[in-house]
Amino acid sequence: MHTLGEIAKLVNAELVGDGELKITSLASIDCAKSDQLSYVVSEKYREQLSSTQASAVIISKSLQKFCNTNALIVDDVYLAFAQITHLFKHKVTHTNGIHASANTNNATVAPNCCIGKQVSIGTDTTIGANTVIEDNTTIGANCTIGSNISILQGTIIGNNVVVESGAVIGSEGFGNARDKYKRWHSIAHLGNVVIGDDVNIGANTAIDRGTLENTYINRGVRLDNLVHIAHNVTIGEDTAIAACTGIAGSTRIGKRCMIGGMVGVVGHLNICDDVVVNAKSTVDKNITISGVYTGIMPLMPHKKWQIVGVWLTKLDKITQYLNIKLTHLKGK
Amino acid sequence: MHTLGEIAKLVNAELVGDGELKITSLASIDCAKSDQLSYVVSEKYREQLSSTQASAVIISKSLQKFCNTNALIVDDVYLAFAQITHLFKHKVTHTNGIHASANTNNATVAPNCCIGKQVSIGTDTTIGANTVIEDNTTIGANCTIGSNISILQGTIIGNNVVVESGAVIGSEGFGNARDKYKRWHSIAHLGNVVIGDDVNIGANTAIDRGTLENTYINRGVRLDNLVHIAHNVTIGEDTAIAACTGIAGSTRIGKRCMIGGMVGVVGHLNICDDVVVNAKSTVDKNITISGVYTGIMPLMPHKKWQIVGVWLTKLDKITQYLNIKLTHLKGK
Amino acid sequence: MHTLGEIAKLVNAELVGDGELKITSLASIDCAKSDQLSYVVSEKYREQLSSTQASAVIISKSLQKFCNTNALIVDDVYLAFAQITHLFKHKVTHTNGIHASANTNNATVAPNCCIGKQVSIGTDTTIGANTVIEDNTTIGANCTIGSNISILQGTIIGNNVVVESGAVIGSEGFGNARDKYKRWHSIAHLGNVVIGDDVNIGANTAIDRGTLENTYINRGVRLDNLVHIAHNVTIGEDTAIAACTGIAGSTRIGKRCMIGGMVGVVGHLNICDDVVVNAKSTVDKNITISGVYTGIMPLMPHKKWQIVGVWLTKLDKITQYLNIKLTHLKGK
Numbered sequence: 001m002h003t004l005g006e007i008a009k010l011v012n013a014e015l016v017g018d019g020e021l022k023i024t025s026l027a028s029i030d031c032a033k034s035d036q037l038s039y040v041v042s043e044k045y046r047e048q049l050s051s052t053q054a055s056a057v058i059i060s061k062s063l064q065k066f067c068n069t070n071a072l073i074v075d076d077v078y079l080a081f082a083q084i085t086h087l088f089k090h091k092v093t094h095t096n097g098i099h100a101s102a103n104t105n106n107a108t109v110a111p112n113c114c115i116g117k118q119v120s121i122g123t124d125t126t127i128g129a130n131t132v133i134e135d136n137t138t139i140g141a142n143c144t145i146g147s148n149i150s151i152l153q154g155t156i157i158g159n160n161v162v163v164e165s166g167a168v169i170g171s172e173g174f175g176n177a178r179d180k181y182k183r184w185h186s187i188a189h190l191g192n193v194v195i196g197d198d199v200n201i202g203a204n205t206a207i208d209r210g211t212l213e214n215t216y217i218n219r220g221v222r223l224d225n226l227v228h229i230a231h232n233v234t235i236g237e238d239t240a241i242a243a244c245t246g247i248a249g250s251t252r253i254g255k256r257c258m259i260g261g262m263v264g265v266v267g268h269l270n271i272c273d274d275v276v277v278n279a280k281s282t283v284d285k286n287i288t289i290s291g292v293y294t295g296i297m298p299l300m301p302h303k304k305w306q307i308v309g310v311w312l313t314k315l316d317k318i319t320q321y322l323n324i325k326l327t328h329l330k331g332k
Numbered sequence: 333m334h335t336l337g338e339i340a341k342l343v344n345a346e347l348v349g350d351g352e353l354k355i356t357s358l359a360s361i362d363c364a365k366s367d368q369l370s371y372v373v374s375e376k377y378r379e380q381l382s383s384t385q386a387s388a389v390i391i392s393k394s395l396q397k398f399c400n401t402n403a404l405i406v407d408d409v410y411l412a413f414a415q416i417t418h419l420f421k422h423k424v425t426h427t428n429g430i431h432a433s434a435n436t437n438n439a440t441v442a443p444n445c446c447i448g449k450q451v452s453i454g455t456d457t458t459i460g461a462n463t464v465i466e467d468n469t470t471i472g473a474n475c476t477i478g479s480n481i482s483i484l485q486g487t488i489i490g491n492n493v494v495v496e497s498g499a500v501i502g503s504e505g506f507g508n509a510r511d512k513y514k515r516w517h518s519i520a521h522l523g524n525v526v527i528g529d530d531v532n533i534g535a536n537t538a539i540d541r542g543t544l545e546n547t548y549i550n551r552g553v554r555l556d557n558l559v560h561i562a563h564n565v566t567i568g569e570d571t572a573i574a575a576c577t578g579i580a581g582s583t584r585i586g587k588r589c590m591i592g593g594m595v596g597v598v599g600h601l602n603i604c605d606d607v608v609v610n611a612k613s614t615v616d617k618n619i620t621i622s623g624v625y626t627g628i629m630p631l632m633p634h635k636k637w638q639i640v641g642v643w644l645t646k647l648d649k650i651t652q653y654l655n656i657k658l659t660h661l662k663g664k
Numbered sequence: 665m666h667t668l669g670e671i672a673k674l675v676n677a678e679l680v681g682d683g684e685l686k687i688t689s690l691a692s693i694d695c696a697k698s699d700q701l702s703y704v705v706s707e708k709y710r711e712q713l714s715s716t717q718a719s720a721v722i723i724s725k726s727l728q729k730f731c732n733t734n735a736l737i738v739d740d741v742y743l744a745f746a747q748i749t750h751l752f753k754h755k756v757t758h759t760n761g762i763h764a765s766a767n768t769n770n771a772t773v774a775p776n777c778c779i780g781k782q783v784s785i786g787t788d789t790t791i792g793a794n795t796v797i798e799d800n801t802t803i804g805a806n807c808t809i810g811s812n813i814s815i816l817q818g819t820i821i822g823n824n825v826v827v828e829s830g831a832v833i834g835s836e837g838f839g840n841a842r843d844k845y846k847r848w849h850s851i852a853h854l855g856n857v858v859i860g861d862d863v864n865i866g867a868n869t870a871i872d873r874g875t876l877e878n879t880y881i882n883r884g885v886r887l888d889n890l891v892h893i894a895h896n897v898t899i900g901e902d903t904a905i906a907a908c909t910g911i912a913g914s915t916r917i918g919k920r921c922m923i924g925g926m927v928g929v930v931g932h933l934n935i936c937d938d939v940v941v942n943a944k945s946t947v948d949k950n951i952t953i954s955g956v957y958t959g960i961m962p963l964m965p966h967k968k969w970q971i972v973g974v975w976l977t978k979l980d981k982i983t984q985y986l987n988i989k990l991t992h993l994k995g996k
Contacts, residue, residue, distance in 0.1 A: 168889075295963035313630050322986070
């Protein structure tokens with residue numbers, strides 16, 4: 001808990017309002033409630049700004065006129081937000097063995113595990129050797145957690161979940177603010193990872209925690225080995241994602257999707273239910289219609305590729321040479 | 333060991349034959365021997381079904397007429413198979429330090445390692461700190477196993493093998509059966525990983541165990557970092573696979589191949605000996621002739637890409653507009 | 665330390681010069697100094713060979729005439745070099761807990777960590793549970809090192825560095841020499857990993873040590889999860905690399921670059937400062953002009969892809985059919 005005045009000082013903000021106000025946590029402008037601090041980076045969100053329940057907001061001078069609550073006025077809102085997140089990061093403690101406050105029921109906990117404060121583990125769950133489970137994590141019943149796994153603070157895992165060895169759950173998201181010197185400032189990710197029942201997570205897969213809200217891996221999801229799930233992603237129920245695939249930040253994937261191996265899905269996309277994406281595809285736009293999608297280059301002998309590749313990079317010139325306009329291709 | 337009757341009850345199968353029959357293990361229809369249970373999912377395998385040595389098979393009603401042995405009749409054969417695999421999964425135990433039944437010869441075992449039951453480690457082998465080696469694993473002589481590695485039950489590793497830190501060997505394969513509600517049911521993978529002599533395995537690489545038979549990494553193979561090898565894959569002798577590449581299930585790669593970085597090879601393919609696949613390629617068909625192959629898009633400035641990309645997606649219309657038929661291109 | 669005579673014997677080399685000469689280490693032909701052994705694989709480097717400061721060089725007969733120092737004459741220079749590297753590899757020791765010779769200042773070291781000989785850890789640094797830090801590693805002040813991490817011998821890490829769980833730093837590079845039987849012989853990588861201040865490294869990311877010189881991750885760099893950094897790579901200050909990307913050996917990436925997720929950068933390239941590479945691109949040539957680059961295939965419905973894909977592989981024939989020459993496209 002910090003006062004708005006303390007926070008203003010940290011980021012050299014102009015304080016407009018009550019410096020004694022106690023800020024309990026941070027939240028996005030839509031979700032923010034009383035005693036929370038939020039932020040708005042552009043005029044696009046002027047209406048959410050005007051109607052927010054947040055007790056205070058970080059904004060630029062130009063947005064002040066849309067603000068009806070306490071404000072921290074700064075030049076670079078996103079940078080100030082990044083710096084402030086670190087004030088609210090829960091400090092990890094380190095436990096040797098199982099902390100006295102942890103409730104492991106009848107779970108089997110293998111040697112060299114570290115089980116932190118207030119951890120709860122359900123009945124008949126097994127935790128493999130050398131696995132680390134940080135403070136305030138909840139794991140359901142009948143789960144099989146492998147060895148050399150790190151499950152970081154505040155993670156919530158349902159029942160009948162299988163996590164293969166080497167997985168990392170709850171790592172920091174790849175969120176950074178860039179200052180005027182083009183240097184990066186990390187955002188402390190304050191959300192958690194929430195995993196539903198009957199989920200399987202593959203070996204050496206990494207799932208990042210959310211920035212302010214959570215990352216969700218919903219019931220019945222299957223994640224293969226070496227999969228990357230970024231911050232604030234939601235994976236819908238019964239969706240399967242094959243090995244080496246990466247889902248970038250804040251993307252939402254629907255239910256019953258099948259995403260092939262080594263697929264890259266860029267950030268902030270929405271993929272609807274029942275979509276199949278073939279292996280190695282790049283998903284660079286929303287998918288709103290169920291079906292099978294592909295974005296790859298066919299395999300061919302290298303000698304042939306050397307010829308084809310040249311023409312590929314000249315396609316625009318070829319069509320120009322042929323005086324083909326897009327309109328010519330209408331309805332073709 | 334379970335009786336056929338118990339198994340039938342588990343999956344609500346119609347039992348045709350001897351319910352008292354003792355089933356020792358599962359096997360594919362080709363490899364199955366007496367006292368083993370197998371399964372056939374389609375009429376394509378009717379001949380193997382008729383001639384199988386298996387003491388019993390899981391089949392659908394429609395295949396019963398081709399069956400000359402005990403049968404479990406179910407609606408969804410693959411789903412029933414998936415559920416039955418869990419009956420035969422060897423339960424992992426957890427050992428603190430080195431189990432009394434393990435034979436580590438003069439191997440150097442670093443602190444915080446867990447070495448399970450009946451593990452055998454050859455002379456002059458080194459096991460790094462915090463590495464977990466599960467029950468019934470065999471590791472040869474003169475191996476260098478790094479730290480924070482998980483080598484899971486039943487793995488067989490030859491001599492002079494190097495495994496870099498963070499690798500996982502013997503994780504469950506990504507095999508799941510989908511029920512009529514489109515929910516996934518895991519297959520318990522009962523095969524092992526078998527690694528030949530003189531193999532090197534990179535950091536944070538993951539190798540899945542086989543479903544019923546084994547996954548094979550043959551003599552002299554080189555695997556770089558963050559490589560994914562799926563269940564039932566075979567990598568031929570002296571083949572090198574660069575970082576971030578993924579080989580999907582049941583694919584067989586020949587000898588002396590060189591697979592570049594971030595290549596994706598889809599499942600159930602055969603790649604012949606002495607094939608070179610350039611970095612980032614997608615291999616989506618069998619390769620039967622040695623040579624160099626590529627399947628990628630050339631790099632270009634984004635502005636150029638925006639123009640070229642449009643035409644790429646219109647290639648079919650361009651050729652239609654030009655009234656070019658594939659036949660026109662014969663012999664060109 | 666080995667005499668040149670001992671080394672000659674190891675690789676069956678013809679020794680030209682002083683067999684009693686003491687060789688302290690290996691170095692590349694440009695960097696080599698007195699008491700060091702170097703190697704030259706082709707006539708391309710004849711001038712560096714003639715002017716090298718190395719006390720001895722590994723060369724083929726054909727290069728002897730350009731050599732003004734002690735020489736080991738072999739048929740396969742690169743193979744001989746690979747075999748010799750193992751003579752100079754520092755043997756790792758294993759420590760239970762914190763070695764007496766380590767200086768951990770007031771750092772917090774969690775349970776089950778192994779901190780090797782002569783390790784130095786700066787003030788206010790935190791080391792997570794089950795993390796292994798090998799001999800002669802230096803970690804600066806105010807760093808946050810996660811759990812289940814392996815930081816291998818001789819690594820140098822600056823101040824304010826964050827390493828997420830499961831990362832491996834200092835693994836062997838993927839350098840192998842192939843003999844006449846097409847078998848691989850590993851090169852023992854003798855360089856280290858040097859990480860500057862204010863660097864963040866993601867979960868399950870792997871960074872290989874250099875072959876003879878070091879791998880450099882410079883100040884302010886951000887690496888996401890599951891990133892692969894190969895041997896001898898240099899990542900320039902304030903460059904950010906998103907998840908699942910791989911940078912192949914000896915490539916140099918400039919300052920303030922932004923490399924998207926699942927990008928593959930091939931080896932021995934130079935990428936200049938302030939380059940943006942879009943997600944999933946393949947970088948297969950040097951980039952000498954700052955800007956935004958892309959090399960991917962647009963996503964499309966699979967049915968459309970099946971049509972477009974056919975034409976893609978016939979582009980050369982289409983242009984031939986149309987009798988379009990590259991010259992026709994000049995200036996288009």
